[in-house]
Amino acid sequence: MRAKAGHLLTVLLLPVTLPVLWWVASSRSSTPYYPPLQEILRGFRAVWTREQLAGELVPSLVSLVVGFAVAVAVGVGGGVALGLSDRLRRDVRPLTEFLRAMPVVALIPIALVLLGPGMRMEIALIAFAACWPVLVSTADGVRAADEVMLDTARIFGVPPRRRLMHVVLPGAMPQVMAGARIAVAAAVGTMVVANMVASSAGLGYLVISAQQSFNVIETWAGLLMIGIVGSCMTSAVVLIERFVLRWHRRWRAQDVDT
Amino acid sequence: MTRPSTEPTVIRRKEVAVAGISESREDEFPSTSSETAQQPIGSTIVLEPRHLRVTYGKGSHAVTAIADITFQVRAGEFLSIVGPSGCGKTTLLKSLSGLLRPTSGDVLVNGTRVDTASQGLAMVFQEYTRSLLPWLSVRANVEFPLRGSRRTDGRKAVERRADEALAEVGLHGVGDKYPWQLSGGMQQRVAIARALAFRPTVLLMDEPFASLDAQARSDLEDLLLKVHLETGMTIVFVTHDIDEAVYLGDRVVVLSHRPTEVKASLDVDLPRPRDQIETKTLRRFVELRTEALGLVLAERSTEAPA
Known part of the structure; x- marks a missing residue:
């Protein structure tokens, strides 16, 4: 019980102490650029009215979720193909390395030209940025599929499709999920940047237009919301990971024990 | 007791005493194959590698793992395979199961040539965790x-x-x-x-008990004997442990060192059911294991230096 309480304390230590510190440190601030946390929170409630949520937050969330889903689908599909075929991996590697090295921000102008401003472009950019971590780690996971497991399935006459779905993919799942976690950060970042540079709505747009009109409180309020969206998205992926890999954590723990 | 080691020594199997343990579990565990459990080994040949040859690599780098292996496994038989370390036992099992296409020669399962890994065989690997x-x-x-x-x-x-x-x-x-x-x-x-x-038509086992502790190992040996008796399943059991090979098998095939050939085939005319203590103290058991051990050790000493 004490250990549990101790654990809870460490978990809450930073998330509780940092805001408290911020609150205290900023409470007497008189510079307009650095308003007290109390005012930011008041501003947060004022900014995020129902209309604002529908007008700025929802479009961003839709782009984020759809873009991320496309990224995972493309990343897993491509990763499986690359993981299964040594030849394909070798032949495609220069191209994937080139694209991976391309900063997504640099693609915004051309994306604007090709797709025009709006959600379609945002989704495309988010999907592009977020698919690489999933692709690379899925390919690694598929390549590392256990030969003994595969041989066992082959001898039992398990057809290739079923071997892929029931032996290779579950075995690669820890890597797939690790890639997805990294992809969340990439997706959120891309969403904000795309909003800022090339949109007339959304979280990033709200922050940058507030800043441009010297509305510091609103800038802070937007930033806070971006943080909340990011951590919610990460938590969602972690929850999915816990469900999908419920065997894996204990399995690994057991490996360490013995 | 020594036999000429150049060619396979085939001793016709004597009738194994299995008559006493009959039809006790048939209803609970029906056998798929046509013969019922507890029948003495039939005359049907269910698995037969014929002049099996496996060469890895090509040209001057070619390594012949298996030179020429031919033997027959009859329905209901428990066949143990032993050989010196590194003699290509795993390569043999991979060829038998269809995972590995032999360089030449065939594997017949129920008289049909195997070319894919789904001929109704099953395998138990040593690495159970994998x-x-x-x-x-x-x-x-x-x-x-x-x-x-x-x-x-x-x-x-x-x-x-x-x-x-x-x-x-x-x-x-x-x-x-x-x-x-x-x-x-x-x-x-x-x-x-x-x-x-x-x-399965044949259950292949690749040193299945090699990574278990001694207690679990003898428990599982006896479990396997019980399963064999009750289901009449055909089993090919590869092991490096000669005692285990003799204790379990109806027959022990001894392989040579690389490039591998069948060196001898010993019929294990020990009564069933077998018992860890009684069987292993029988004079015949000691004779058989000494003979098999002699054959394997002779292979080790004549092995060409690498």
């Missing part, structure tokens, strides 16, 4: 080869077969656990149950 799927429960592991396969009809039948197989290896009530929550011996029981539920 052979069982860690994300599936014990029960789901046993059911896995049966699902989505033409060999079975319906969910109910699959579940019943898994239940029977788990009961057969003494694992009632652990179906919902994950394999890695069990001890090594229990995990290998799961692998055996999975093979049993599949009802």
Whole structure:
């Protein structure tokens, strides 16, 4: 019980102490650029009215979720193909390395030209940025599929499709999920940047237009919301990971024990 | 007691005393093959490698793992295979199971040539932790080869077969656990149950007990003997342990060092059921194991320096 309480304390230590510190440190601030946390929170409630949520937050969330889903689908599909075929991996590697090295921000102008401003472009950019971590780690996971497991399935006459779905993919799942976690950060970042540079709505747009009109409180309020969206998205992926890999954590723990 | 080591010594098998243990479990664990359990070994040849040759690599780098292997496995037979270390036992099993295409020669299963790895054979590997799927429960592991396969009809039948197989290896009530929550011996029981539920033409076993502790090992040897007796399943058991080979088998095939050939085939005319203490103190047991050991050791000493 004490250990549990101790654990809870460490978990809450930073998330509780940092805001408290911020609150205290900023409470007497008189510079307009650095308003007290109390005012930011008041501003947060004022900014995020129902209309604002529908007008700025929802479009961003839709782009984020759809873009991320496309990224995972493309990343897993491509990763499986690359993981299964040594030849394909070798032949495609220069191209994937080139694209991976391309900063997504640099693609915004051309994306604007090709797709025009709006959600379609945002989704495309988010999907592009977020698919690489999933692709690379899925390919690694598929390549590392256990030969003994595969041989066992082959001898039992398990057809290739079923071997892929029931032996290779579950075995690669820890890597797939690790890639997805990294992809969340990439997706959120891309969403904000795309909003800022090339949109007339959304979280990033709200922050940058507030800043441009010297509305510091609103800038802070937007930033806070971006943080909340990011951590919610990460938590969602972690929850999915816990469900999908419920065997894996204990399995690994057991490996360490013995 | 020594035999000429250049060519296979084939001793015709004597009748094995199995008449006393009859039809006790037939209803609980029906055998798929046409012969019923507890019948003495039939005359049908179910598995036959014929002039099997496996060469790895090409040109001057070519290494011949298996030079020429021919033997026959009869329905219901328990065949042990031993040989010096590194003699290509695993290569042989891979060829038998169809995982590896031999450079020349054939493998016949029920008289038909094997060219893919799905001829109704089952394999139990030494590495049980890598052979069982860690994300599936014990029960789901046993059911896995049966699902989505033409060999079975319906969910109910699959579940019943898994239940029977788990009961057969003494694992009632652990179906919902994950394999890695069990001890090594229990995990290998799961692998055996999975093979049993599949009802293979031949059960291939690749040093299945080599990484278990001595206690679990002798328990599983006796479990396997019981399963063999009750199901009449044909078993090919590869091991490096000569005592184990003689204790379990109806026949022991001794392989030479690389490039591998069949050096001898010894009929194990020991009465069944066998017993860890009684059988192993029989004079005949000691003779057989000494003979087999002599053959394997002779192979080791004549091995060409690498």
